[in-house]
Amino acid sequence: MTFDDFVRGELDALTRSAYLLTGDRQDAEDLVQTVLAKLAVRWQRIDDPAAYARRVLYTQSVSWWRRRGSRVPETLTGDPPERPAPPGGEPELAMVMRHALARLTPKQRAVLVLRFYEDCTEAETAARLGVRLGTVKSQTRHALDRLRILAPELTTVLEVTT
Amino acid sequence: MTNVRAGLRALADRAPRGSLPDGFYEAARARHRGRRAAALAAVAVLLVVVGAGWAVRAGGGPSVPAGGSGPGIATELPVPPWYTGSGGLGVTAAVYGGPATTGDWQEGRLAGLSADGDRVRVLGGAVYAAPGFEVLLSPDGTRIAHDGTVSSLTGGADIRVPGEVRAFSPDGTLVVYQSGGTVGVHDLARHTDVARVDVGGSWVVPGFSAAVAPGNDRLALMTNQAVSVYDLRTSRLLYLLRWADGVLTGPGAWLPDGSAFATATRTNDVWTVALHAGADGTVLADRALAPVFDARYLRLLGWRADGTAVAVAGVPAPGAVSLENSWTTAWGPYTDLGSSGARLVEIRPDGVREVLRTPAGVRDLDVAASLAIAGSFLPPGDPGFGARSNPVVYVSSMCVFVGGAMLAAVLVHRRRVRRRDRG
Numbered sequence: 001m002t003f004d005d006f007v008r009g010e011l012d013a014l015t016r017s018a019y020l021l022t023g024d025r026q027d028a029e030d031l032v033q034t035v036l037a038k039l040a041v042r043w044q045r046i047d048d049p050a051a052y053a054r055r056v057l058y059t060q061s062v063s064w065w066r067r068r069g070s071r072v073p074e075t076l077t078g079d080p081p082e083r084p085a086p087p088g089g090e091p092e093l094a095m096v097m098r099h100a101l102a103r104l105t106p107k108q109r110a111v112l113v114l115r116f117y118e119d120c121t122e123a124e125t126a127a128r129l130g131v132r133l134g135t136v137k138s139q140t141r142h143a144l145d146r147l148r149i150l151a152p153e154l155t156t157v158l159e160v161t162t
Numbered sequence: 163m164t165n166v167r168a169g170l171r172a173l174a175d176r177a178p179r180g181s182l183p184d185g186f187y188e189a190a191r192a193r194h195r196g197r198r199a200a201a202l203a204a205v206a207v208l209l210v211v212v213g214a215g216w217a218v219r220a221g222g223g224p225s226v227p228a229g230g231s232g233p234g235i236a237t238e239l240p241v242p243p244w245y246t247g248s249g250g251l252g253v254t255a256a257v258y259g260g261p262a263t264t265g266d267w268q269e270g271r272l273a274g275l276s277a278d279g280d281r282v283r284v285l286g287g288a289v290y291a292a293p294g295f296e297v298l299l300s301p302d303g304t305r306i307a308h309d310g311t312v313s314s315l316t317g318g319a320d321i322r323v324p325g326e327v328r329a330f331s332p333d334g335t336l337v338v339y340q341s342g343g344t345v346g347v348h349d350l351a352r353h354t355d356v357a358r359v360d361v362g363g364s365w366v367v368p369g370f371s372a373a374v375a376p377g378n379d380r381l382a383l384m385t386n387q388a389v390s391v392y393d394l395r396t397s398r399l400l401y402l403l404r405w406a407d408g409v410l411t412g413p414g415a416w417l418p419d420g421s422a423f424a425t426a427t428r429t430n431d432v433w434t435v436a437l438h439a440g441a442d443g444t445v446l447a448d449r450a451l452a453p454v455f456d457a458r459y460l461r462l463l464g465w466r467a468d469g470t471a472v473a474v475a476g477v478p479a480p481g482a483v484s485l486e487n488s489w490t491t492a493w494g495p496y497t498d499l500g501s502s503g504a505r506l507v508e509i510r511p512d513g514v515r516e517v518l519r520t521p522a523g524v525r526d527l528d529v530a531a532s533l534a535i536a537g538s539f540l541p542p543g544d545p546g547f548g549a550r551s552n553p554v555v556y557v558s559s560m561c562v563f564v565g566g567a568m569l570a571a572v573l574v575h576r577r578r579v580r581r582r583d584r585g
């Protein structure tokens with residue numbers, strides 16, 4: 001498989017994950033390009049490029065956040081950001097989730113995306129993030145608790161959806 | 163948790179389509195190669211700077227006094243590194259130099275050893291000048307004379323002399339200088355000449371051929387094959403000694419009471435000192451000293467009360483031809499004489515004792531006569547060369563700093579351009 005073949009097969013998936021991790025289109029593209037640049041440099045030495053790319057994607061998203069400090073991505077919406085979005089419907093759900101993710105720490109966000117978007121097991125999540133299994137469990141619990149406490153609009157949505 | 167999954171998937175569906183610029187793979191690898199080359203270059207520069215700094219570093223630790231309580235001359239002369247700290251020498255026991263302290267281009271490096279410890283400093287200059295010949299240390303070790311300047315080693319002002327200095331008086335207050343056909347005696351405190359005599363076209367050999375008598379009342383000068391003794395109060399010639407095989411023995415030729423002065427004759431590398439009455443120059447046959455063997459030259463620094471003479475003697479170079487001195491021309495301790503080193507000796511009637519010998523590569527030596535005459539010698543200690551004063555390190559650091567600043571500016575500019583293009 002060539003690098004171009006890999007990009008054709010994985011680029012959209014990587015971009016979607018990156019978008020969930022960053023919450024911003026531009027940052028998602030930057031993150032994916034950073035990951036692919038690292039992959040290109042090591043392409044001939046890597047056995048499983050997909051696993052490598054995803055591991056770098058998640059670790060890089062955390063380190064990006066650390067490097068950029070407490071930067072909060074700006075969100076352009078038609079509504080004032082303080083007002084909760086009206087419940088119901090896919091676009092509203094996506095908007096609420098985006099706001100909710102923005103309120104989590106990068107590690108919590110990465111754990112949530114891996115566990116509930118990529119459908120990784122706890123062990124796979126731990127391996128991909130390079131952390132212990134207990135860390136994944138605690139981060140997942142904290143992330144969900146935080147979603148319920150700090151984002152009541154998401155809780156409402158969850159209840160409605162459930 | 164299906165609601166979380168649904169929310170994540172709904173959000174992921176709103177992600178943009180992934181896209182990569184054309185030639186991304188090659189560009190990424192090229193950028194990586196460039197960064198790696200820059201990193202390697204930076205490491206190479208760092209290694210060169212550190213390596214050069216290490217190679218020309220000022221060796222040795224802090225100065226440690228050599229064990230004596232007062233000032234003295236350490237009996238081992240450390241060869242300084244290429245660069246040492248500057249200043250802080252103070253009263254100086256010895257100045258010395260030779261191939262070990264100079265480069266292939268005869269840069270003017272000679273070493274100074276302090277009298278109150280083992281501090282060693284490199285004394286700079288454009289062209290190497292031989293200590294004991296072109297560079298003269300005052301008897302008390304506080305001044306150094308080179309060309310027409312007498313410089314203070316203890317923080318005082320430099321003194322300009324009307325000509326090139328040939329000798330200090332035993333008390334260090336006067337210097338003998340030559341300017342053309344005139345030899346003058348200059349008072350360093352009053353900045354005025356006390357005497358001037360005409361020597362025609364003769365050259366007075368620095369460090370060897372002029373001796374001021376204690377009391378500063380007479381001057382013995384050797385020119386060609388004769389010693390002339392002048393009265394410094396009147397600049398009048400008192401008498402003239404002509405002979406074929408002897409020389410005046412340097413700035414310490416006069417006995418401390420001024421009653422006699424010494425000359426020396428040479429047979430091969432054996433020097434025999436003879437005393438002449440100060441009043442008329444007649445040889446005093448009953449005041450003989452032991453001959454000095456293996457000496458290419460002999461330069462008396464002074465006398466002790468017990469009649470012991472202290473002198474610097476040239477060490478013959480291995481295999482060098484034993485040259486016979488021709489007194490029709492001036493001479494000095496140049497390599498022409500075939501000396502590879504120098505030693506400080508005490509000459510008594512019953513023998514000669516070597517006090518110190520210069521290390522390998524140190525050919526020329528002058529010491530503070532008053533310390534040598536007083537017998538103030540110190541055992542060798544741990545030489546200190548002062549804080550590093552290494553222009554190679556400074557220049558290299560500056561180049562790296564400037565280069566780094568330029569590189570950073572380029573990188574910042576390129577990043578701005580990329581952001582602008584992207585925006």
